[in-house]
Amino acid sequence: xxxxxxxxxxxxxxxxxxxxxxxxxxxxxxxxxxxxxxxxxxxxxxxxxxxxxxxxxxxxxxxxxxxxxxxxxxxxxxxxxxxxxxxxxxxxxxxxxxxxxxxxxxxxxxxxxxxxxxxxxxxxxxxxxxxxxxxxxxxxxxxxxxxxxxxxxxxxxxxxxxxxxxxxxxxxxxxxxxxxxxxxxxxxxxxxxxxxxxxxxxxxxxxxxxxxxxxxxxxxxxxxxxxxxxxxxxxxxxxxxxxxxxxxxxxxxxxxxxxxxxxxxxxxxxxxxxxxxxxxxxxxxxxxxxxxxxxxxxxxxxxxxxxxxxxxxxxxxxxxx
Amino acid sequence: xxxxxxxxxxxxxxxxxxxxxxxxxxxxxxxxxxxxxxxxxxxxxxxxxxxxxxxxxxxxxxxxxxxxxxxxxxxxxxxxxxxxxxxxxxxxxxxxxxxxxxxxxxxxxxxxxxxxxxxxxxxxxxxxxxxxxxxxxxxxxxxxxxxxxxxxxxxxxxxxxxxxxxxxxxxxxxxxxxxxxxxxxxxxxxxxxxxxxxxxxxxxxxxxxxxxxxxxxxxxxxxxxxxxxxxxxxxxxxxxxxxxxxxxxxxxxxxxxxxxxxxxxxxxx
Numbered sequence: 169x170x171x172x173x174x175x176x177x178x179x180x181x182x183x184x185x186x187x188x189x190x191x192x193x194x195x196x197x198x199x200x201x202x203x204x205x206x207x208x209x210x211x212x213x214x215x216x217x218x219x220x221x222x223x224x225x226x227x228x229x230x231x232x233x234x235x236x237x238x239x240x241x242x243x244x245x246x247x248x249x250x251x252x253x254x255x256x257x258x259x260x261x262x263x264x265x266x267x268x269x270x271x272x273x274x275x276x277x278x279x280x281x282x283x284x285x286x287x288x289x290x291x292x293x294x295x296x297x298x299x300x301x302x303x304x305x306x307x308x309x310x311x312x313x314x315x316x317x318x319x320x321x322x323x324x325x326x327x328x329x330x331x332x333x334x335x336x337x338x339x340x341x342x343x344x345x346x347x348x349x350x351x352x353x354x355x356x357x358x359x360x361x362x363x364x365x366x367x368x369x370x371x372x373x374x375x376x377x378x379x380x381x382x383x384x385x386x387x388x389x390x391x392x393x394x395x396x397x398x399x400x401x402x403x404x405x406x407x408x409x410x411x412x413x414x415x416x417x418x419x420x421x422x423x424x425x426x427x428x429x430x431x432x433x434x435x436x437x438x439x440x441x442x443x444x445x446x447x448x449x450x451x452x453x454x455x456x457x458x459x460x461x462x463x464x465x466x467x468x469x470x471x472x473x474x475x476x477x478x479x480x481x482x483x484x485x486x487x488x489x
Numbered sequence: 490x491x492x493x494x495x496x497x498x499x500x501x502x503x504x505x506x507x508x509x510x511x512x513x514x515x516x517x518x519x520x521x522x523x524x525x526x527x528x529x530x531x532x533x534x535x536x537x538x539x540x541x542x543x544x545x546x547x548x549x550x551x552x553x554x555x556x557x558x559x560x561x562x563x564x565x566x567x568x569x570x571x572x573x574x575x576x577x578x579x580x581x582x583x584x585x586x587x588x589x590x591x592x593x594x595x596x597x598x599x600x601x602x603x604x605x606x607x608x609x610x611x612x613x614x615x616x617x618x619x620x621x622x623x624x625x626x627x628x629x630x631x632x633x634x635x636x637x638x639x640x641x642x643x644x645x646x647x648x649x650x651x652x653x654x655x656x657x658x659x660x661x662x663x664x665x666x667x668x669x670x671x672x673x674x675x676x677x678x679x680x681x682x683x684x685x686x687x688x689x690x691x692x693x694x695x696x697x698x699x700x701x702x703x704x705x706x707x708x709x710x711x712x713x714x715x716x717x718x719x720x721x722x723x724x725x726x727x728x729x730x731x732x733x734x735x736x737x738x739x740x741x742x743x744x745x746x747x748x749x750x751x752x753x754x755x756x757x758x
Contacts, residue, residue, distance in 0.1 A: 182754065238589050238755045254751075261595035273590040277511040289503040290594050292496070 172342055172373045173212035173235060178244035180205040180230050204230040206397040207244070214341075217364075217374040219388035219405075223483050227397040228377045229346055235375065236266055236344050249341060262291060265340035267331050269347035276320040280330040283319065284337055291338035298337070305333040309363050325356030332360065336367065343367065345376045349383055361386040381475040395483055409472060416452055419444045419469035420459060429463060431455055441466075446473070497600055505607045512610040522615050530619035533559065534626065548692025553628050554719055555689070560623045561646060561718070562686045562711035567616040572654045573678060574606050576661045580671055583664045586756035599746050603654060633720050641728060642718025648731040649710025653681060655738035656706055658746070665749035668756075681707040690716035706734055 186198040205227040212218055220228035233239045234246055237253030237260070246253055251260035267273075274283040281302070288298045306312040311329040314322055319330065328348065335343065345364070349357045357380070364387045368374050376387060384391065384405065391408055393401035401408060420429060421442045432455060433447030447455055452470070459465070537559065541552040550558065579602045582588040591605075592598050660677035664670035684697075684707030693701065693708065701708040709731055716722040 233589075233755050236589075236593050238592055239753060240751050256592065256598075258595040261593060264593065266590065266593045268589060271585075271587055271590060275507065275511060278507060282507060282510055286500075286503050286507055289499050290596055 170214040171211050172214050172216075172249060173210075173375070174245070174247040175211070175231075175235070176209050176245040178205055178208045178231070178234060178246055179203065179242045180227075180234060180239065181242045203397050205234070205241075205394075208394065208397075208399045210392060210399065210402055212373060212375065214373055215368065215371050216390060217368045217388045218376070218390045218392060219384040220375065220377040220392050220394060221384065221479060222394040226394045226483075228394050231394065232344055232346055232375065232377055236264065237261075262338060263341045265335035265338070265343045267328075267335045267343070267345045267348050269328070269345075269350035272319075272327075273331055274319050274327075274334055277318065279316045279318055280322075280333070281315045283330075284334060287334055287337050293338060301337055301339070302333065305336055308366055309333065310359060325352045325359075328352060328356065328360065332363065336372075340372065342373045342375065345374065345378075347378055348376070349378065349380055357382070381479065385475055393479070393482055401482060405475070409475065409478060414449055415446050415473050416449055417444055417446055417469075417471040417473060418452065418455065419471065420463070420465055421467040421469070423464055423466050427463065429459060431459065493597075497597065500596060500601070501604055501607075504605055505609055508606050508608055509610050511606075512608060522611070523618055526615045527619045527622070530563070530622060534623070548689045549721070550689045550691070551631075553631050554715075556623060556627045557632055557719070558689055558711070558715040560620065560627065561642070561715045563616075563620055563623065565646065565650065565711045565714075566682070566686065567612055567620075568650050568710075569653065569678075569682065570612065571607055572603075572650070572657060574608065575603055576654075576657050576674065577671075578602070578606060579658070580661050580664045580669075580674060583753065584668060584756065588753065589755050592750070592753075598750070599658075599743070603658065634718060635720070638720050638724065639718050641724045642714045645717055645727055645731050646710045646714040648728075648735050649706065649714060652706045652709055652731070652735050652738050655735075655742040656681065658742050659738070662745050662749045665752045677705070680705045684708055685711040688712065691721060702730065703734060703737075706738070709734065 181201045181203050183199045184202050185193070186200050187193060188198055192198070208227075208231060220231060222228045230239070234241050235248055235253055237248075237256050240254045249260055249263050251257045253260065274280060275286075284298075284302055287293075288295070293301070302315070303312070306315055309329045309332065311326065311333070314326045314330065317326075319327060322330065332348070343364075348364075349360055352360070361383060364374060364376075368387075374387065376383065378384060389404055391401065391403070391405050392399060393408075403411075417436065418431075418433070419437075419442055423441065425441045427441070427443075429443055429445075431443075431445045431447065432451055433445040435443065436446050437444040445455075456468070460468075534556070537552065537555050540547065541555070545551070547555060579588070582591070582602070588598075588602070591601055594601070657674065657677055661670050661674045663673055684701040684705060690698075690708060690712035693712065698708070702713070713722065713727055713731070717724045717727045
């Protein structure tokens with residue numbers, strides 16, 4: 169497969185002032201060097217959809233910023249579409265797109281269509297192709313009605329849809345997304361996730377950071393977990409769930425309320441006639457057999473441990489290391 | 490090279506168009522600023538008139554020449570607001586990390602940040618009424634103006650504004666290192682503005698002339714341009730000096746911009 173992104177021993181350090189006292193800070197400031205990213209290596213192939221995961225300050229956004237050429241790495245090699253990102257080659261910039269959930273790329277005082285027109289000049293898109301593209305993307309996002317509304321009058325979800333159109337108008341080969349669904353309601357999130365999947369199917373490589381595990385599960389096939397600047401996991405989501413999921417959730421639904429069960433596991437939730445336990449995978453058959461034999465049950469649900477919990481375990485264990 | 494100039498011109502025109510649309514996006518425009526600029530102009534004209542009621546000339550300038558100098562310094566001032574707007578916006582963008590979305594576009598980031606907002610509508614709205622008053626007051630036939638000297642004066646004014654843009658951008662760049670440069674930028678723009686707006690070129694002492702041409706290049710677009718237009722300074726020397734200063738500041742800005750981008754930390758908001 170075609171390598172779209174190639175990263176070797178990437179490192180980024182920041183200098184940070186340490187506050188001592190007013191006069192010392194003024195005349196002899198003390199500085200410490202903090203490693204935000206420590207020797208990370210990975211490759212991404214054409215058409216992949218990859219999530220960067222990690223707790224706040226883990227180094228995932230710093231990695232994305234180095235990949236888009238926004239910040240210079242301290243050491244290591246990065247190539248995106250064969251270009252060194254921080255050289256900001258115009259051809260590379262024409263072939264990538266960036267969406268940041270907490271930053272506005274479109275002018276708030278203009279309508280989306282007016283803002284897109286400026287992008288038409290920047291990316292040198294022919295007029296007929298431009299109109300077709302806007303129409304196509306707006307249809308996919310169900311956002312045609314907002315194209316002529318001033319950006320500041322749009323809701324957060326509608327605005328994010330416009331930002332997505334703006335970032336894809338020039339048909340980028342790689343799309344970088346930093347928290348694209350932050351603060352959005354569930355229906356907007358679902359629309360955007362579906363849209364990103366469609367875009368990926370058309371051959372766009374997606375690199376995404378998000379704290380929302382549903383974004384990751386719905387949009388990405390591969391996960392790179394970063395903690396304390398170090399890569400701690402790099403494989404498919406399914407393998408991640410298989411590897412780290414040593415527990416299962418079992419939900420027992422009974423025909424009467426206030427029934428107590430003797431189950432070897434942690435009680436996660438109690439809801440009138442339903443009890444949910446977190447149990448070890450190997451204990452599950454025995455627990456099921458015993459409970460079915462002793463209690464009158466209406467239903468049983470066996471659920472995988474949520475990705476969120478798996479991630480939290482990975483972050484904890486990698487922090488200990 | 491020509492293609493790049495052509496592309497940048499297209500973006501520049503688009504920026505003018507969309508800034509105009511932004512300015513006119515709100516139906517109820519604020520016209521108060523027209524009264525403010527008009528009132529300032531009238532006050533200043535009265536002030537000049539009071540001074541010249543006691544003396545015949547100031548630094549060799551008659552009342553009529555002084556009004557002409559005032560006209561050019563006002564044109565400089567209104568053009569300056571465009572520069573000021575964009576540089577202030579640059580400082581904010583670096584602070585907030587919004588520069589990210591410009592740096593990932595296939596345009597010259599320096600060019601784009603310098604001319605992303607060109608307020609033609611509000612500039613014309615605020616500038617035209619007071620300047621028409623000044624144009625009306627000047628006795629044009631009495632001025633020692635020729636088409637050549639006037640054109641050279643205007644050329645020096647344009648060069649002076651380009652130098653100002655480069656100088657003030659340089660003064661804003663510390664934001665890339667320390668996260669703030671508004672104070673330094675304010676000091677620089679106030680010094681630049683004050684140096685060229687009130688005293689004619691001939692009235693400035695030699696050591697200050699050096700400072701205000703080569704270090705804080707504030708007297709080029711107004712005082713020097715007026716002096717050349719009125720035939721009081723040697724036009725070729727003035728043009729040569731202006732070109733030299735322009736090249737120095739452009740090269741400096743370009744080098745420092747590249748270094749600044751290497752230090753951009755892209756704040757997460």
